[in-house]
Amino acid sequence: MLLWFFIISLIVIIIQLAVINQKAEKIAGMIAGKERSELANLIRLRDAGILTEEEFQQKRKEYESWIAEKGHSDERKALEDLHEKGLLSDEELNKKLEALEKVKGRGEGISGIDLAEIKRRTSYKDAICYAERTPDSWICICGTENKLSDRHCRKCFSNQGYVLENFTKETLWR
Ligand SMILES: [Zn+2]
Numbered sequence: 241m242l243l244w245f246f247i248i249s250l251i252v253i254i255i256q257l258a259v260i261n262q263k264a265e266k267i268a269g270m271i272a273g274k275e276r277s278e279l280a281n282l283i284r285l286r287d288a289g290i291l292t293e294e295e296f297q298q299k300r301k302e303y304e305s306w307i308a309e310k311g312h313s314d315e316r317k318a319l320e321d322l323h324e325k326g327l328l329s330d331e332e333l334n335k336k337l338e339a340l341e342k343v344k345g346r347g348e349g350i351s352g353i354d355l356a357e358i359k360r361r362t363s364y365k366d367a368i369c370y371a372e373r374t375p376d377s378w379i380c381i382c383g384t385e386n387k388l389s390d391r392h393c394r395k396c397f398s399n400q401g402y403v404l405e406n407f408t409k410e411t412l413w414r
Pocket of ligand 1: 380381382383384393394395396397398
C-alpha cells in the first residue's frame with residue numbers, strides 16, 4: 241500500500257517537472273527566437289497560462305521597442321501593423337485611425353507659447369493641447385478624451401481636476 245503511494249507520488253512529481261520544463265523551454269525559445277516580436281503570440285501564451293502577466297508586460301515592451309526600431313514608431317503605422325497581423329478588425333482600425341486624427345486635430349488649435357507653458361509647468365513633454373471640459377467628457381493635455389468618471393487620464397494618468405483647473409484655454413494664464 242505504502243509502496244503504491246510512493247510510486248504514484250513519484251509519477252506526479254515527474255509529470256510536474258516535465259510541465260515546468262516545457263514552460264521554461266517555450267519562454268527561452270521565445271526570447272531567443274523570432275516569435276518574440278509577435279504580440280499575437282504573446283497574448284496567446286499569456287492566455288494559455290505559459291506567460292505570467294508580468295512576463296507578458298515585459299515581452300510586450302520588447303515588442304513595442306521592436307516596432308519602434310523597425311520604423312513603426314508612428315502610431316498610424318503601429319495600428320496598421322496590428323491590423324495586418326489580424327489583431328485589429330477593419331472596423332476597429334478605422335475607429336482607431338479616426339480617434340488618432342481627432343487627437344492630432346486638437347493639437348492644431350494651440351499657440352506655441354501656450355503649449356510651451358503647459359509643458360514647462362507639467363514637465364510633460366508629450367502635451368499637445370489645452371485641457372478641456374466637454375458636456376460629457378474631458379480632454380487631457382495629451383489629447384486623449386476621457387470619461388468624466390475617469391479621475392486620471394487613460395493615457396498619461398494626469399489628474400482630471402488638476403489639468404482642468406490649470407491648463408484649459410481659460411485658466412492657463414489666470
Ligand atoms: Zn493624458
